[in-house]
Amino acid sequence: xxxxxxxxxxxxxxxxxxxxxxxxxxxxxxxxxxxxxxxxxxxxxxxxxxxxxxxxxxxxxxxxxxxxxxxxxxxxxxxxxxxxxxxxxxxxxxxxxxxxxxxxxxxxxxxxxxxxxxxxxxxxxxxxxxxxxxxxxxxxxxxxxxxxxxx
Amino acid sequence: xxxxxxxxxxxxxxxxxxxxxxxxxxxxxxxxxxxxxxxxxxxxxxxxxxxxxxxxxxxxxxxxxxxxxxxxxxxxxxxxxxxxxxxxxxxxxxxxxxxxxxxxxxxxxxxxxxxxxxxxxxxxxxxxxxxxxxxxxxxxxxxxxxxxxxx
Amino acid sequence: xxxxxxxxxxxxxxxxxxxxxxxxxxxxxxxxxxxxxxxxxxxxxxxxxxxxxxxxxxxxxxxxxxxxxxxxxxxxxxxxxxxxxxxxxxxxxxxxxxxxxxxxxxxxxxxxxxxxxxxxxxxxxxxxxxxxxxxxxxxxxxxxxxxxxxx
Numbered sequence: 001x002x003x004x005x006x007x008x009x010x011x012x013x014x015x016x017x018x019x020x021x022x023x024x025x026x027x028x029x030x031x032x033x034x035x036x037x038x039x040x041x042x043x044x045x046x047x048x049x050x051x052x053x054x055x056x057x058x059x060x061x062x063x064x065x066x067x068x069x070x071x072x073x074x075x076x077x078x079x080x081x082x083x084x085x086x087x088x089x090x091x092x093x094x095x096x097x098x099x100x101x102x103x104x105x106x107x108x109x110x111x112x113x114x115x116x117x118x119x120x121x122x123x124x125x126x127x128x129x130x131x132x133x134x135x136x137x138x139x140x141x142x143x144x145x146x147x148x149x150x151x
Numbered sequence: 152x153x154x155x156x157x158x159x160x161x162x163x164x165x166x167x168x169x170x171x172x173x174x175x176x177x178x179x180x181x182x183x184x185x186x187x188x189x190x191x192x193x194x195x196x197x198x199x200x201x202x203x204x205x206x207x208x209x210x211x212x213x214x215x216x217x218x219x220x221x222x223x224x225x226x227x228x229x230x231x232x233x234x235x236x237x238x239x240x241x242x243x244x245x246x247x248x249x250x251x252x253x254x255x256x257x258x259x260x261x262x263x264x265x266x267x268x269x270x271x272x273x274x275x276x277x278x279x280x281x282x283x284x285x286x287x288x289x290x291x292x293x294x295x296x297x298x299x300x301x302x
Numbered sequence: 303x304x305x306x307x308x309x310x311x312x313x314x315x316x317x318x319x320x321x322x323x324x325x326x327x328x329x330x331x332x333x334x335x336x337x338x339x340x341x342x343x344x345x346x347x348x349x350x351x352x353x354x355x356x357x358x359x360x361x362x363x364x365x366x367x368x369x370x371x372x373x374x375x376x377x378x379x380x381x382x383x384x385x386x387x388x389x390x391x392x393x394x395x396x397x398x399x400x401x402x403x404x405x406x407x408x409x410x411x412x413x414x415x416x417x418x419x420x421x422x423x424x425x426x427x428x429x430x431x432x433x434x435x436x437x438x439x440x441x442x443x444x445x446x447x448x449x450x451x452x453x
Contacts, residue, residue: 002451004315006374009185013155016265020286034311035374053388060375072157072186073211083269086204090268114318117392118385135322142449143328147293149153149301150451160336164306167416171437223308223337224362234420237355241419298444300304300452 001028002138002150006035006062007071008080008095014151015098021147022105029145031138032130033112036151037119038062040099040109040127054120061119065095103129110137152179153289153301157186157213158222159231159246165302166249172298173256180296182289183281184263187302188270189213191250191260191278205271212270216246254280261288303330304440304452308337308364309373310382310397314389316453317400323449324407331443333435335414338453339421340364342401342411342429356422363421367397405431412439 003014018028032040043064050058062068070079084094093101103109109130116122116132123132131137142148154165169179183191194215201209213219221230235245244252254260260281267273267283274283282288293299305316320330334342345366352360364370372381386396395403405411411432418424418434425434433439444450 002315002319004312004453010155013153013185016286017153017290021290024287024290026290034315053384057375057384057388073208082204082208086208086269090265092265092269114392114394118388118394135318136326139319139323139326139328139449145449147290147296147299148449148451149299150453151155151301161306164304164335167437168304168441172441175438175441177441224359233355233359237359237420241416243416243420298441298447298450300450302306302452 001030001148003030003032003036003039004034005071005151006038006068008065008068008083009070009072010151011036011039011065011068012095012098014149015095015102017149018107019093019098019102019105022102022107027106027108028102029108029110029138029141031110031112031133031141033115035061037111037115037121037126039065039068039095040111040130041121042125042127043067050120057119058121065099068095099127108141110141112138152181152299154181154183154187154190155185156222156302157189157219159216159219159234160221160223161302162187162190162216162219163246163249165300166246166253168300169258170244170249170253170256173253173258178257178259179253180259180261180289180292182261182263182284182292184266186212188262188266188272188277189219190216190246191262191281192272193276193278194218201271208270209272216250219246250278259292261292263289303332303450305332305334305338305341306336307373307453308340308370310367310370310385311372311374312453313338313341313367313370314397314400316451317397317404319451320409321395321400321404321407324404324409329408329410330404331410331412331440331447333412333414333440333443334432335417337363339413339417339423339428341367341370341397342413342432343423344427344429345369352422359421360423367401370397401429410443412443414440 110133224230261284412435
């Protein structure tokens with residue numbers, strides 16, 4: 001799977017599918033690129049020592065799964081809180097637990113080198129246990145997979 | 152196929168691909184989740200007897216294929232009307248007929264249980280002839296498919 | 303692959319994956335539909351001799367890869383310029399070269415007949431070396447492919 005989007009709702013869908021597949025005993029590789037990287041950032045990191053443009057973009061982008069906006073009905077951040085509340089009521093696993101669970105079940109997360117370069121994101125700023133790779137890494141995993149999705 | 156989006160243009164693309172594949176004699180399973188559910192709602196349903204939040208969200212979301220907005224150039228609902236008019240001029244099947252045609256040709260539509268729970272949508276409010284299922288239902292269909300798309 | 307989106311960032315992702323796969327010796331078919339057509343337009347073309355509605359839509363849509371907006375942080379067109387600048391700094395191939403390179407490596411680009419009809423786009427207004435086809439053309443290519451993506 002490719003996770004391109006950083007919208008809360010799409011990232012949820014991505015990890016629900018991933019954790020479901022893992023629970024059924026499948027192997028899952030997730031190539032995270034562009035806005036998707038927002039979802040696997042650590043909640044806080046320093047922007048010191050970077051170029052102005054990089055710092056600006058890092059400052060504007062959400063940091064980690066609890067800060068993502070929704071693709072619709074975001075309402076300046078109230079939307080995601082609302083959905084988190086309603087999902088909690090229905091016993092849907094929250095996003096950070098879904099990510100952790102997927103990692104415990106053996107998901108392979110590959111962060112896109114090029115996107116990290118362009119946006120000035122460093123490996124230590126992403127959650128632990130992920131690899132860095134390029135499009136060739138993705139393509140060789142995709143070629144071995146039965147199901148490929150671009151989210 | 153997964154239909155995640157509820158944008159008029161993406162739902163059109165989804166059912167054009169689906170009906171094309173069905174016409175070529177293929178089997179098509181469509182797993183409808185999140186905003187995609189807007190496309191398979193009946194035009195009207197009552198929101199009485201629900202929690203305030205559920206009622207609020209149901210009231211704000213479009214009801215059925217004729218109420219969907221476009222992902223670009225929506226212009227407060229004029230965009231979809233414009234596109235419907237231009238598509239009609241070029242003899243493109245309108246969305247409700249495409250959905251009906253796909254059903255007549257044997258499409259399997261599975262509505263996502265979890266999304267329905269979270270948004271407070273009930274089975275009788277969706278069009279007839281669809282099933283309810285979870286991510287495991289989707290994954291077993293995806294695993295048997297030659298072509299998988301996330302729209 | 304289906305290229306549905308005309309967002310600069312998604313079109314970039316699409317052609318990075320495509321050119322990567324081509325470089326690895328794979329065959330790539332790209333079916334370009336709806337907003338994706340904006341990415342393969344020639345930079346300028348005349349709208350004379352068309353219906354008013356078609357002219358209006360053509361006038362509002364971006365013309366070619368250098369005019370695309372980003373799906374997030376567009377800021378009225380500053381976003382894409384910013385990203386192009388940052389990508390240039392990191393030696394990422396610009397989008398028009400990626401498209402040319404993919405064509406040199408043998409990508410098959412098929413523009414969606416129906417979308418062209420609806421939006422009033424003519425073959426001579428798209429870049430050279432592409433074919434026109436319908437959903438059946440796409441489906442037969444998809445059926446032969448190992449990896450299918452909807453971008």
